[in-house]
Amino acid sequence: MAQKIGAHTVRLHTPPFVAAHAGLAGRKEREGPLGTRFDKTFDNARLGKKTWEEAEQTLLQNALALALKKLPSAAAKPEMIFAGDLQNQCTASSFAFRQSGLPFCGLYGACSTMALTLAMAALAVESGAIRCAAAVTGSHFCTAERQFRKPLEYGGQRTPTAQWTVTGAGAAILAANGTRNDPRITHLHFGTITDLGVTDGANMGAAMAPAAARTVAGLLRDTRTSPRDYDLILTGDLGFVGSELLLELLRREGFDLAGVHNDCGKLIFDREKQDVHAGGSGCGCSASVLCSHIFDEMRRGAFRRVLFAATGALLSATSALQGAAIPGIAHAVVIEGGERMTAQ
Amino acid sequence: MAQKIGAHTVRLHTPPFVAAHAGLAGRKEREGPLGTRFDKTFDNARLGKKTWEEAEQTLLQNALALALKKLPSAAAKPEMIFAGDLQNQCTASSFAFRQSGLPFCGLYGACSTMALTLAMAALAVESGAIRCAAAVTGSHFCTAERQFRKPLEYGGQRTPTAQWTVTGAGAAILAANGTRNDPRITHLHFGTITDLGVTDGANMGAAMAPAAARTVAGLLRDTRTSPRDYDLILTGDLGFVGSELLLELLRREGFDLAGVHNDCGKLIFDREKQDVHAGGSGCGCSASVLCSHIFDEMRRGAFRRVLFAATGALLSATSALQGAAIPGIAHAVVIEGGERMTAQ
Numbered sequence: 001m002a003q004k005i006g007a008h009t010v011r012l013h014t015p016p017f018v019a020a021h022a023g024l025a026g027r028k029e030r031e032g033p034l035g036t037r038f039d040k041t042f043d044n045a046r047l048g049k050k051t052w053e054e055a056e057q058t059l060l061q062n063a064l065a066l067a068l069k070k071l072p073s074a075a076a077k078p079e080m081i082f083a084g085d086l087q088n089q090c091t092a093s094s095f096a097f098r099q100s101g102l103p104f105c106g107l108y109g110a111c112s113t114m115a116l117t118l119a120m121a122a123l124a125v126e127s128g129a130i131r132c133a134a135a136v137t138g139s140h141f142c143t144a145e146r147q148f149r150k151p152l153e154y155g156g157q158r159t160p161t162a163q164w165t166v167t168g169a170g171a172a173i174l175a176a177n178g179t180r181n182d183p184r185i186t187h188l189h190f191g192t193i194t195d196l197g198v199t200d201g202a203n204m205g206a207a208m209a210p211a212a213a214r215t216v217a218g219l220l221r222d223t224r225t226s227p228r229d230y231d232l233i234l235t236g237d238l239g240f241v242g243s244e245l246l247l248e249l250l251r252r253e254g255f256d257l258a259g260v261h262n263d264c265g266k267l268i269f270d271r272e273k274q275d276v277h278a279g280g281s282g283c284g285c286s287a288s289v290l291c292s293h294i295f296d297e298m299r300r301g302a303f304r305r306v307l308f309a310a311t312g313a314l315l316s317a318t319s320a321l322q323g324a325a326i327p328g329i330a331h332a333v334v335i336e337g338g339e340r341m342t343a344q
Numbered sequence: 345m346a347q348k349i350g351a352h353t354v355r356l357h358t359p360p361f362v363a364a365h366a367g368l369a370g371r372k373e374r375e376g377p378l379g380t381r382f383d384k385t386f387d388n389a390r391l392g393k394k395t396w397e398e399a400e401q402t403l404l405q406n407a408l409a410l411a412l413k414k415l416p417s418a419a420a421k422p423e424m425i426f427a428g429d430l431q432n433q434c435t436a437s438s439f440a441f442r443q444s445g446l447p448f449c450g451l452y453g454a455c456s457t458m459a460l461t462l463a464m465a466a467l468a469v470e471s472g473a474i475r476c477a478a479a480v481t482g483s484h485f486c487t488a489e490r491q492f493r494k495p496l497e498y499g500g501q502r503t504p505t506a507q508w509t510v511t512g513a514g515a516a517i518l519a520a521n522g523t524r525n526d527p528r529i530t531h532l533h534f535g536t537i538t539d540l541g542v543t544d545g546a547n548m549g550a551a552m553a554p555a556a557a558r559t560v561a562g563l564l565r566d567t568r569t570s571p572r573d574y575d576l577i578l579t580g581d582l583g584f585v586g587s588e589l590l591l592e593l594l595r596r597e598g599f600d601l602a603g604v605h606n607d608c609g610k611l612i613f614d615r616e617k618q619d620v621h622a623g624g625s626g627c628g629c630s631a632s633v634l635c636s637h638i639f640d641e642m643r644r645g646a647f648r649r650v651l652f653a654a655t656g657a658l659l660s661a662t663s664a665l666q667g668a669a670i671p672g673i674a675h676a677v678v679i680e681g682g683e684r685m686t687a688q
Contacts (some may be wrong), residue, residue: 002473004423008447010473022621029587051666056590079348080534088432089660090452091668098671103352105460106452106658106673108434116449120464127471129346129354129532147662176567188473190424193438205587314450316433318491322395327442329450 002126002188003033006222016125018176018185018335019075019132022066023292024059025268025284026141026167032269037293038168039066045142045167046284053087053095056140056226060085063171063291064136076175078134080124081115084108084190085283086139086165088147088316095135102134110312111208111237112191113137114170114287115331117299118308121174122333131176138169139282142282148201148317157166161203161279163239170287172295183298187334189219193314195327201320205242205278208311210237211328213249215309219332220255227260229301234294234328236286236310237265239279264289264310286310304337346470347530350566354532360469362421362529362679363476366410368403369612369628370485370511376613382512383410383635387600389486389511397431397439397464400484404429404440404629407479407515407635420519422478424468426461429627430453430483430509432491432660437480446478455552455581456535457481458514458631459675462652463532465518466677482513483626492661494543505547507583507625510612514631516639527642527650531678533563537658539671545664549586549609549622552655555613555672557572557593558584558651563676564599571604575647578638580630580654580674581609583623608633608654630654648681 001012022039030041040062047055060083071077081100083093084107097104103125107121109116117135124130144165150156174185194211212235220226227233238246243263250257264286265279290308297303309332315324347356366383374385384406391399405425415421425444427437428451441448453460461479468474488498488509494500518529538555556579564570571577582590587607594601607631609623634652641647653676659668 001473008423053662053666068494084450084452086433087660088662089430089454089658091658091660091663093674094465094658094671095663095668098537098539099535103539104673105427105534108428108450108452110433120449123471123473124467127346127467128348129467130348147576189451190443193442193448195442289450314433314435314438318397318432319435319439322397324439327438329438329448329454332463 002123007218008189009222010220012122012126012186014175015184016122016174017182018295019173019174019175019178019182020067020070021291022063023162023170023288024063024168025288029168029268032274034268034293035108038288039292051173052140052142056092056143057096059169060093060136060312063138064167066133067171067173071173071243076132078102078132078173079130081134082107082112082121085137085212109329109331110162110314111283112282112310112312112329112331113283115308115310115333118172118333119331122185122188125174125176126183133174134171136171137283137287139165139284141165141167146280158277159202161241161278163204163265163278165282166275166280166285168284170291173292181299182294183335183337185333186336188221189215189332190329191215191329192327195325197325199325201338204313205239206245207313207326208328209238209242209245209249212246212309212311212330215330215332217253217255227255227257230260230305230307233257233261233307235263236297237281238263239265240309241278252261298337306335308335346467348559350449350531351562351564353566356466356470359530360466360518360520361526362639363517363519363522363526364637365415365516365618365635366407367514367632368407368512369632373510373512373612376618378637380611382632383636395482396486400436400487401440402440403482403513404437404480407482408478411515411517415517420476420611422446422476422517423474424467425478425602428457429481429482430488453673453675454658455625455627456656456673456675457627458634458652459652459677460515462529462677463675464533466528466529469518469520477629478515478520480515481627481631483509483628485509485511488626491646503546503620505585505622507548507609507618507622509626510624510629513634514635516635518617527639527679527681529677530680531567533559533676535559535673535675537671537673541669543669548657549583550589551657551670552672553582553589553593556590556653556655556674559674559676561594561597561599571599571601574649574651576612577601577605577651579607580653581625582607583609585622642681650679652677652679
């Protein structure tokens with residue numbers, strides 16, 4: 001049974017297991033600090049396909065296929081796919097899984113999609129509706145760049161606050177049954193859209209930080225936990241600028257995240273050597289980092305309790321051209337190692 | 345508790361109540377056969393806003409506000425919003441509800457969104473995570489036309505199989521508690537993406553009919569019901585062409601829907617007088633029809649058990665230009681009148 005605690009957090013009484021997971025990425029990501037941690041990387045941005053859009057579909061397909069491969073052969077197989085992405089009308093995920101033969105729930109949370117798909121999949125498993133579900137998302141630098149910003153051939157200059165869309169994807173298989181070693185999803189926190197009027201599409205960290213602060217503070221209050229109750233508070237892709245703002249906003253609310261916070265957008269690239277300005281972004285950023293590096297570290301016991309809050313900037317090229325502000329959202333899940341299940 | 349029955353259908357043991365609902369539409373829809381059934385209609389396509397995109401946001405906001413107004417004052421209020429739409433990156437719904445202060449789950453199912461939001465909201469309420477949720481979607485002729493097809497000023501000729509995107513929206517409030525008179529959501533069926541290779545964006549009925557047939561047949565088999573167990577099998581927006589294909593496809597599978605089937609895209613416009621070719625479409629088509637006309641008829645006892653299967657064409661302008669086929673999906677819910685709760 002699921003139960004609401006506090007204002008907006010949901011506690012799962014029989015936390016679903018992360019039975020298998022896979023994170024993959026492109027060449028630039030392989031050259032970053034987590035390069036060896038991904039389950040698979042690709043040399044070519046096209047992945048042998050005719051278009052970048054098809055390449056992005058292939059990334060998602062590969063992420064799910066690799067996760068499924070790691071699933072113990074006797075384990076339950078996914079009965080449903082929860083997925084979403086940044087392409088207009090979420091075509092990367094719907095095209096990727098049109099041959100899957102599985103019921104499909106399309107979700108849109110921009111770069112917060114990994115947390116949103118995990119949360120909805122966990123809720124569906126916990127409800128008893130299904131025994132096993134897949135949560136998948138990803139992004140591609142080239143499709144995002146030309147859809148949201150400029151044709152790649154234009155070679156436009158990037159501002160210092162701009163982030164670099166990750167070419168990558170992640171998939172996690174959630175199941176009602178699992179092993180002691182599997183991480184488990186214990187709490188969900190669906191984000192509230194937060195719009196403080198930021199209009200600079202090249203500073204999405206600033207647009208998303210207030211939503212992230214709201215979600216992290218809300219979850220900590222609802223669960224009556226403090227930052228030091230977590231081994232890691234991991235945000236989605238605030239990057240360097242947004243992360244600093246998050247820490248500042250949370251300090252004002254009485255939460256000190258120093259030493260316990262990190263951000264997938266900071267982890268995935270080397271700021272000095274890779275010319276990515278404010279860090280990584282895109283659905284594939286937190287998806288690839290969580291579903292390879294983080295879950296792997298949890299399995300080996302390095303992290304026992306992780307608060308994962310993925311952040312999304314809910315803009316479109318049209319809304320940007322119309323001068324609208326950029327609403328942010330952050331969805332979060334608490335993930336615990338098999339032997340430490342003590343949160344409220 | 346939710347429980348899977350058959351291959352892909354979920355049965356809700358304590359079916360959430362449709363505690364309140366509202367459907368609204370534009371001027372062309374008011375001139376159609378259901379004109380007097382909508383809770384509100386608008387004369388001007390801009391709704392007094394600067395852009396059509398903003399007008400679409402206002403439609404969604406109005407739908408939710410009107411539904412909330414009808415909620416008994418002592419009733420639980422929504423703790424979460426499930427919404428989606430056709431605009432790139434679903435900006436109609438995220439912009440519409442950025443001031444709501446409520447947790448937000450963005451869903452993408454193209455024109456199947458009304459069924460998808462209802463199904464996910466019902467699952468969340470049934471799981472115990474929340475006591476009350478809002479399911480909202482809508483569409484706008486002008487934003488869809490320019491985003492998916494041509495600038496409106498171009499005045500392009502429409503083919504006979506083309507459908508007309510409805511300007512309208514619908515909202516339903518699902519709650520764990522309700523009155524005997526409230527319709528209830530008893531079964532969910534998440535659709536499987538189905539792609540038979542139709543590439544004609546001006547014949548979306550044909551692209552979606554196979555997905556609709558798969559969902560309706562699947563649900564009937566899983567629940568061991570026959571078409572005559574329903575007072576109405578209502579598809580989303582197959583329109584005239586797609587509806588004919590659906591009946592033919594289901595006949596081949598041994599299901600005769602003659603006399604029990606109707607389609608929101610057929611109901612909303614007068615084919616002879618309104619020059620809409622193959623009928624209505626868009627998220628707002630099934631949303632406005634279900635949340636006004638259909639739920640109202642259920643309340644007065646005219647329909648006691650309705651199978652509502654909303655259909656979506658999962659294309660984008662980019663996928664169309666790249667020559668890709670149009671994958672279809674159909675999500676379904678079974679809705680029963682308060683006194684007839686006898687399905688398996």
